[in-house]
Amino acid sequence: MSRMAIQAAVTMGQLQNKMDIIGHNMANVNTNGYKSRQADFSSLLFQQIDNLSNPEVENVRLTPDGIRVGNGAKLGHTNINLSQGTIADTGRSLDVALLADNHLFQVNVTENGITETQFTRSGTFYLNPLDDGTVMLTNKQGHPVVGENGPIIFADDFDSISFSNNGTIQVTRNGNTEVEGQLAIVEAIRPRLLEAAGDNNLRFGNVEGVQFNQGEIIQDVAANQVQLKSQALESSNVDIAKQMTELTLTQRAYQFNARSISMNDQMMGLVNQLR
Known part of the structure:
Protein backbone atom coordinates (compact mmCIF):
# COMPACT_ATOMS: atom_id res chain seq x y z
CA MET A 1 0.00 0.00 0.00
CA SER A 2 1.42 3.40 -0.96
CA ARG A 3 2.35 6.04 1.57
CA MET A 4 -0.35 8.38 0.25
CA ALA A 5 -3.09 5.80 0.86
CA ILE A 6 -1.77 5.05 4.35
CA GLN A 7 -1.85 8.73 5.30
CA ALA A 8 -5.42 9.10 4.05
CA ALA A 9 -6.64 5.93 5.79
CA VAL A 10 -5.08 6.88 9.13
CA THR A 11 -6.53 10.39 8.95
CA MET A 12 -10.02 9.07 8.08
CA GLY A 13 -10.07 6.94 11.21
CA GLN A 14 -9.21 9.94 13.38
CA LEU A 15 -11.73 12.17 11.62
CA GLN A 16 -14.40 9.60 12.49
CA ASN A 17 -13.47 10.04 16.17
CA LYS A 18 -13.91 13.80 15.81
CA MET A 19 -17.36 13.30 14.25
CA ASP A 20 -18.28 11.10 17.22
CA ILE A 21 -17.32 13.92 19.61
CA ILE A 22 -19.35 16.46 17.63
CA GLY A 23 -22.33 14.11 17.56
CA HIS A 24 -22.07 13.66 21.35
CA ASN A 25 -22.07 17.44 21.81
CA MET A 26 -25.14 17.88 19.62
CA ALA A 27 -26.99 15.06 21.38
CA ASN A 28 -26.48 16.82 24.74
CA VAL A 29 -27.45 20.33 23.67
CA ASN A 30 -30.42 20.18 26.10
CA THR A 31 -28.58 18.40 28.96
CA ASN A 32 -28.31 20.60 32.05
CA GLY A 33 -24.72 21.30 33.05
CA TYR A 34 -23.22 19.54 30.03
CA LYS A 35 -19.87 20.93 28.84
CA SER A 36 -18.90 20.74 25.19
CA ARG A 37 -15.80 18.87 24.00
CA GLN A 38 -13.42 19.92 21.24
CA ALA A 39 -11.04 17.64 19.34
CA ASP A 40 -7.53 18.87 18.52
CA PHE A 41 -5.39 17.14 15.89
CA SER A 42 -1.64 16.69 15.55
CA SER A 43 0.47 15.33 12.68
CA LEU A 44 2.04 11.89 12.82
CA LEU A 45 5.76 12.38 12.07
CA PHE A 46 7.53 9.18 12.94
CA GLN A 47 8.93 7.50 9.83
CA GLN A 48 12.58 8.21 9.01
CA ILE A 49 14.18 7.69 5.62
CA ASP A 50 17.90 7.65 4.67
CA ASN A 51 19.34 7.91 8.18
CA LEU A 52 23.07 7.65 8.75
CA SER A 53 24.12 4.04 9.14
CA ASN A 54 26.82 5.05 11.64
CA PRO A 55 25.99 8.31 13.46
CA GLU A 56 29.33 8.28 15.29
CA VAL A 57 31.28 8.82 12.07
CA GLU A 58 31.56 12.51 11.30
CA ASN A 59 31.44 14.18 7.88
CA VAL A 60 29.82 11.18 6.18
CA ARG A 61 27.25 13.44 4.58
CA LEU A 62 26.30 17.09 4.59
CA THR A 63 22.51 16.62 4.55
CA PRO A 64 20.46 16.41 7.79
CA ASP A 65 20.27 13.16 9.76
CA GLY A 66 17.33 11.74 7.88
CA ILE A 67 14.09 12.92 6.34
CA ARG A 68 10.89 12.73 8.38
CA VAL A 69 7.65 12.27 6.48
CA GLY A 70 4.12 12.68 7.78
CA ASN A 71 1.92 9.62 7.98
CA GLY A 72 -1.51 11.12 8.47
CA ALA A 73 -2.99 12.87 11.49
CA LYS A 74 -4.18 11.73 14.90
CA LEU A 75 -6.54 13.04 17.55
CA GLY A 76 -4.06 14.75 19.88
CA HIS A 77 -6.39 15.40 22.81
CA THR A 78 -9.95 16.40 23.67
CA ASN A 79 -10.51 19.70 25.47
CA ILE A 80 -13.47 20.31 27.77
CA ASN A 81 -14.97 23.80 27.76
CA LEU A 82 -16.05 24.59 31.33
CA SER A 83 -17.40 28.06 30.59
CA GLN A 84 -20.80 28.90 32.03
CA GLY A 85 -23.98 28.14 30.14
CA THR A 86 -27.28 29.99 30.34
CA SER A 235 -28.02 24.87 30.57
CA SER A 236 -25.55 23.19 28.23
CA ASN A 237 -22.88 25.47 26.77
CA VAL A 238 -22.97 23.72 23.38
CA ASP A 239 -23.12 26.19 20.46
CA ILE A 240 -25.23 24.25 17.95
CA ALA A 241 -24.28 26.56 15.04
CA LYS A 242 -20.57 26.03 15.72
CA GLN A 243 -21.06 22.28 16.00
CA MET A 244 -22.88 22.15 12.66
CA THR A 245 -20.02 24.08 11.03
CA GLU A 246 -17.43 21.74 12.57
CA LEU A 247 -19.41 18.71 11.41
CA THR A 248 -19.59 20.00 7.82
CA LEU A 249 -15.85 20.74 7.71
CA THR A 250 -14.99 17.34 9.20
CA GLN A 251 -17.22 15.50 6.74
CA ARG A 252 -15.61 17.39 3.85
CA ALA A 253 -12.12 16.48 5.10
CA TYR A 254 -13.23 12.85 5.37
CA GLN A 255 -14.47 12.92 1.77
CA PHE A 256 -11.18 14.43 0.52
CA ASN A 257 -9.17 11.67 2.19
CA ALA A 258 -11.48 8.99 0.79
CA ARG A 259 -11.02 10.54 -2.65
CA SER A 260 -7.23 10.38 -2.18
CA ILE A 261 -7.43 6.63 -1.67
CA SER A 262 -9.62 6.25 -4.73
CA MET A 263 -7.27 8.32 -6.89
CA ASN A 264 -4.26 6.40 -5.61
CA ASP A 265 -5.95 3.13 -6.56
CA GLN A 266 -6.63 4.44 -10.06
CA MET A 267 -3.03 5.61 -10.47
CA MET A 268 -1.66 2.23 -9.35
CA GLY A 269 -3.98 0.56 -11.85
CA LEU A 270 -2.62 2.72 -14.69
CA VAL A 271 0.95 1.97 -13.68
CA ASN A 272 0.27 -1.78 -13.66
CA GLN A 273 -1.13 -1.56 -17.21
CA LEU A 274 2.04 -0.04 -18.62
CA ARG A 275 3.94 -2.33 -21.00
Whole structure:
Protein backbone atom coordinates (compact mmCIF):
# COMPACT_ATOMS: atom_id res chain seq x y z
CA MET A 1 0.00 0.00 0.00
CA SER A 2 1.42 3.40 -0.96
CA ARG A 3 2.35 6.04 1.57
CA MET A 4 -0.35 8.38 0.25
CA ALA A 5 -3.09 5.80 0.86
CA ILE A 6 -1.77 5.05 4.35
CA GLN A 7 -1.85 8.73 5.30
CA ALA A 8 -5.42 9.10 4.05
CA ALA A 9 -6.64 5.93 5.79
CA VAL A 10 -5.08 6.88 9.13
CA THR A 11 -6.53 10.39 8.95
CA MET A 12 -10.02 9.07 8.08
CA GLY A 13 -10.07 6.94 11.21
CA GLN A 14 -9.21 9.94 13.38
CA LEU A 15 -11.73 12.17 11.62
CA GLN A 16 -14.40 9.60 12.49
CA ASN A 17 -13.47 10.04 16.17
CA LYS A 18 -13.91 13.80 15.81
CA MET A 19 -17.36 13.30 14.25
CA ASP A 20 -18.28 11.10 17.22
CA ILE A 21 -17.32 13.92 19.61
CA ILE A 22 -19.35 16.46 17.63
CA GLY A 23 -22.33 14.11 17.56
CA HIS A 24 -22.07 13.66 21.35
CA ASN A 25 -22.07 17.44 21.81
CA MET A 26 -25.14 17.88 19.62
CA ALA A 27 -26.99 15.06 21.38
CA ASN A 28 -26.48 16.82 24.74
CA VAL A 29 -27.45 20.33 23.67
CA ASN A 30 -30.42 20.18 26.10
CA THR A 31 -28.58 18.40 28.96
CA ASN A 32 -28.31 20.60 32.05
CA GLY A 33 -24.72 21.30 33.05
CA TYR A 34 -23.22 19.54 30.03
CA LYS A 35 -19.87 20.93 28.84
CA SER A 36 -18.90 20.74 25.19
CA ARG A 37 -15.80 18.87 24.00
CA GLN A 38 -13.42 19.92 21.24
CA ALA A 39 -11.04 17.64 19.34
CA ASP A 40 -7.53 18.87 18.52
CA PHE A 41 -5.39 17.14 15.89
CA SER A 42 -1.64 16.69 15.55
CA SER A 43 0.47 15.33 12.68
CA LEU A 44 2.04 11.89 12.82
CA LEU A 45 5.76 12.38 12.07
CA PHE A 46 7.53 9.18 12.94
CA GLN A 47 8.93 7.50 9.83
CA GLN A 48 12.58 8.21 9.01
CA ILE A 49 14.18 7.69 5.62
CA ASP A 50 17.90 7.65 4.67
CA ASN A 51 19.34 7.91 8.18
CA LEU A 52 23.07 7.65 8.75
CA SER A 53 24.12 4.04 9.14
CA ASN A 54 26.82 5.05 11.64
CA PRO A 55 25.99 8.31 13.46
CA GLU A 56 29.33 8.28 15.29
CA VAL A 57 31.28 8.82 12.07
CA GLU A 58 31.56 12.51 11.30
CA ASN A 59 31.44 14.18 7.88
CA VAL A 60 29.82 11.18 6.18
CA ARG A 61 27.25 13.44 4.58
CA LEU A 62 26.30 17.09 4.59
CA THR A 63 22.51 16.62 4.55
CA PRO A 64 20.46 16.41 7.79
CA ASP A 65 20.27 13.16 9.76
CA GLY A 66 17.33 11.74 7.88
CA ILE A 67 14.09 12.92 6.34
CA ARG A 68 10.89 12.73 8.38
CA VAL A 69 7.65 12.27 6.48
CA GLY A 70 4.12 12.68 7.78
CA ASN A 71 1.92 9.62 7.98
CA GLY A 72 -1.51 11.12 8.47
CA ALA A 73 -2.99 12.87 11.49
CA LYS A 74 -4.18 11.73 14.90
CA LEU A 75 -6.54 13.04 17.55
CA GLY A 76 -4.06 14.75 19.88
CA HIS A 77 -6.39 15.40 22.81
CA THR A 78 -9.95 16.40 23.67
CA ASN A 79 -10.51 19.70 25.47
CA ILE A 80 -13.47 20.31 27.77
CA ASN A 81 -14.97 23.80 27.76
CA LEU A 82 -16.05 24.59 31.33
CA SER A 83 -17.40 28.06 30.59
CA GLN A 84 -20.80 28.90 32.03
CA GLY A 85 -23.98 28.14 30.14
CA THR A 86 -27.28 29.99 30.34
CA ILE A 87 -28.91 30.06 33.79
CA ALA A 88 -32.61 29.18 33.83
CA ASP A 89 -34.92 29.52 36.85
CA THR A 90 -36.80 26.35 37.80
CA GLY A 91 -38.48 27.20 41.12
CA ARG A 92 -37.37 23.83 42.54
CA SER A 93 -35.63 24.14 45.93
CA LEU A 94 -33.07 21.38 45.22
CA ASP A 95 -31.86 22.84 41.92
CA VAL A 96 -28.57 24.75 42.15
CA ALA A 97 -26.50 26.50 39.45
CA LEU A 98 -22.81 27.43 39.68
CA LEU A 99 -22.10 31.00 38.58
CA ALA A 100 -18.29 30.86 38.21
CA ASP A 101 -16.36 29.28 35.35
CA ASN A 102 -14.39 26.10 36.14
CA HIS A 103 -16.23 25.54 39.45
CA LEU A 104 -17.57 22.00 39.96
CA PHE A 105 -19.73 20.00 42.34
CA GLN A 106 -18.32 16.74 43.73
CA VAL A 107 -20.10 13.37 43.85
CA ASN A 108 -18.96 10.00 45.18
CA VAL A 109 -19.47 7.26 42.59
CA THR A 110 -19.09 3.63 43.69
CA GLU A 111 -18.42 0.97 41.04
CA ASN A 112 -17.34 -2.60 41.76
CA GLY A 113 -16.80 -1.74 45.41
CA ILE A 114 -14.47 1.17 44.61
CA THR A 115 -15.55 4.74 45.44
CA GLU A 116 -14.26 7.52 43.20
CA THR A 117 -14.82 11.26 43.54
CA GLN A 118 -16.11 12.70 40.28
CA PHE A 119 -17.04 16.23 39.27
CA THR A 120 -20.03 17.80 37.53
CA ARG A 121 -21.68 21.12 36.72
CA SER A 122 -25.16 19.60 36.93
CA GLY A 123 -26.92 20.84 40.07
CA THR A 124 -30.07 18.70 39.91
CA PHE A 125 -30.15 17.21 43.42
CA TYR A 126 -32.53 14.82 45.19
CA LEU A 127 -33.14 13.48 48.71
CA ASN A 128 -32.53 9.75 49.02
CA PRO A 129 -34.02 8.02 52.15
CA LEU A 130 -31.63 5.77 54.09
CA ASP A 131 -32.40 2.71 56.23
CA ASP A 132 -31.71 4.55 59.51
CA GLY A 133 -34.47 7.11 58.91
CA THR A 134 -32.19 9.85 57.60
CA VAL A 135 -32.02 11.27 54.07
CA MET A 136 -28.95 11.91 51.94
CA LEU A 137 -28.43 14.55 49.27
CA THR A 138 -27.69 12.83 45.94
CA ASN A 139 -27.57 13.56 42.22
CA LYS A 140 -30.16 12.12 39.87
CA GLN A 141 -28.17 8.86 39.53
CA GLY A 142 -28.35 8.38 43.31
CA HIS A 143 -24.67 9.13 43.98
CA PRO A 144 -23.94 11.09 47.20
CA VAL A 145 -23.15 14.79 46.83
CA VAL A 146 -19.97 15.68 48.69
CA GLY A 147 -20.02 18.32 51.43
CA GLU A 148 -17.28 19.70 53.64
CA ASN A 149 -17.47 16.61 55.87
CA GLY A 150 -18.30 13.99 53.26
CA PRO A 151 -21.82 12.94 52.14
CA ILE A 152 -24.56 15.38 53.23
CA ILE A 153 -27.12 13.64 55.48
CA PHE A 154 -30.11 15.11 57.34
CA ALA A 155 -32.56 13.82 59.91
CA ASP A 156 -35.92 13.16 58.22
CA ASP A 157 -38.00 15.60 60.26
CA PHE A 158 -37.51 18.85 58.35
CA ASP A 159 -40.08 21.11 56.77
CA SER A 160 -37.92 22.48 53.93
CA ILE A 161 -34.36 22.65 52.60
CA SER A 162 -32.78 25.55 50.74
CA PHE A 163 -29.36 26.61 49.44
CA SER A 164 -27.75 29.97 50.06
CA ASN A 165 -25.59 31.83 47.55
CA ASN A 166 -22.36 30.64 49.23
CA GLY A 167 -23.25 26.95 49.21
CA THR A 168 -24.56 26.53 52.76
CA ILE A 169 -27.60 24.26 53.19
CA GLN A 170 -30.36 25.67 55.38
CA VAL A 171 -32.86 23.29 56.99
CA THR A 172 -36.15 24.48 58.49
CA ARG A 173 -37.74 22.52 61.37
CA ASN A 174 -40.79 23.73 63.31
CA GLY A 175 -40.31 27.24 61.98
CA ASN A 176 -36.62 27.39 62.94
CA THR A 177 -33.98 27.59 60.18
CA GLU A 178 -30.42 26.39 60.79
CA VAL A 179 -27.35 25.70 58.63
CA GLU A 180 -26.74 21.94 58.53
CA GLY A 181 -24.34 21.51 55.64
CA GLN A 182 -21.96 23.10 53.16
CA LEU A 183 -21.40 22.04 49.56
CA ALA A 184 -17.75 21.23 48.82
CA ILE A 185 -17.10 23.18 45.60
CA VAL A 186 -13.81 22.78 43.73
CA GLU A 187 -12.17 24.64 40.86
CA ALA A 188 -10.55 22.97 37.85
CA ILE A 189 -7.09 24.56 37.54
CA ARG A 190 -6.21 22.45 34.50
CA PRO A 191 -9.48 21.46 32.79
CA ARG A 192 -7.57 19.67 30.01
CA LEU A 193 -6.56 16.97 32.49
CA LEU A 194 -10.19 16.03 33.17
CA GLU A 195 -11.98 13.42 31.07
CA ALA A 196 -15.61 12.39 30.66
CA ALA A 197 -16.72 9.68 33.10
CA GLY A 198 -20.32 9.19 31.91
CA ASP A 199 -23.58 10.46 33.44
CA ASN A 200 -22.44 14.04 32.78
CA ASN A 201 -19.53 13.62 35.23
CA LEU A 202 -15.80 14.27 34.91
CA ARG A 203 -12.83 12.46 36.46
CA PHE A 204 -9.06 12.81 36.60
CA GLY A 205 -7.57 11.86 33.22
CA ASN A 206 -4.38 9.97 32.48
CA VAL A 207 -1.58 11.84 30.72
CA GLU A 208 0.97 9.49 29.21
CA GLY A 209 4.47 10.07 30.55
CA VAL A 210 3.42 12.91 32.91
CA GLN A 211 2.57 12.67 36.60
CA PHE A 212 0.32 15.29 38.20
CA ASN A 213 -0.83 15.60 41.79
CA GLN A 214 -4.57 16.04 42.20
CA GLY A 215 -3.90 19.43 43.80
CA GLU A 216 -2.38 20.59 40.51
CA ILE A 217 -5.63 19.79 38.69
CA ILE A 218 -8.38 20.51 41.24
CA GLN A 219 -8.37 22.97 44.14
CA ASP A 220 -10.92 23.55 46.88
CA VAL A 221 -12.93 26.77 46.73
CA ALA A 222 -13.31 28.68 50.00
CA ALA A 223 -16.89 29.17 51.20
CA ASN A 224 -16.63 32.95 50.82
CA GLN A 225 -15.70 32.52 47.14
CA VAL A 226 -18.53 30.14 46.20
CA GLN A 227 -21.12 31.65 43.87
CA LEU A 228 -24.42 29.79 43.52
CA LYS A 229 -27.95 30.50 42.46
CA SER A 230 -30.65 28.39 44.05
CA GLN A 231 -33.84 27.24 42.32
CA ALA A 232 -32.04 27.45 38.98
CA LEU A 233 -30.09 25.20 36.63
CA GLU A 234 -27.28 25.81 34.16
CA SER A 235 -28.02 24.87 30.57
CA SER A 236 -25.55 23.19 28.23
CA ASN A 237 -22.88 25.47 26.77
CA VAL A 238 -22.97 23.72 23.38
CA ASP A 239 -23.12 26.19 20.46
CA ILE A 240 -25.23 24.25 17.95
CA ALA A 241 -24.28 26.56 15.04
CA LYS A 242 -20.57 26.03 15.72
CA GLN A 243 -21.06 22.28 16.00
CA MET A 244 -22.88 22.15 12.66
CA THR A 245 -20.02 24.08 11.03
CA GLU A 246 -17.43 21.74 12.57
CA LEU A 247 -19.41 18.71 11.41
CA THR A 248 -19.59 20.00 7.82
CA LEU A 249 -15.85 20.74 7.71
CA THR A 250 -14.99 17.34 9.20
CA GLN A 251 -17.22 15.50 6.74
CA ARG A 252 -15.61 17.39 3.85
CA ALA A 253 -12.12 16.48 5.10
CA TYR A 254 -13.23 12.85 5.37
CA GLN A 255 -14.47 12.92 1.77
CA PHE A 256 -11.18 14.43 0.52
CA ASN A 257 -9.17 11.67 2.19
CA ALA A 258 -11.48 8.99 0.79
CA ARG A 259 -11.02 10.54 -2.65
CA SER A 260 -7.23 10.38 -2.18
CA ILE A 261 -7.43 6.63 -1.67
CA SER A 262 -9.62 6.25 -4.73
CA MET A 263 -7.27 8.32 -6.89
CA ASN A 264 -4.26 6.40 -5.61
CA ASP A 265 -5.95 3.13 -6.56
CA GLN A 266 -6.63 4.44 -10.06
CA MET A 267 -3.03 5.61 -10.47
CA MET A 268 -1.66 2.23 -9.35
CA GLY A 269 -3.98 0.56 -11.85
CA LEU A 270 -2.62 2.72 -14.69
CA VAL A 271 0.95 1.97 -13.68
CA ASN A 272 0.27 -1.78 -13.66
CA GLN A 273 -1.13 -1.56 -17.21
CA LEU A 274 2.04 -0.04 -18.62
CA ARG A 275 3.94 -2.33 -21.00
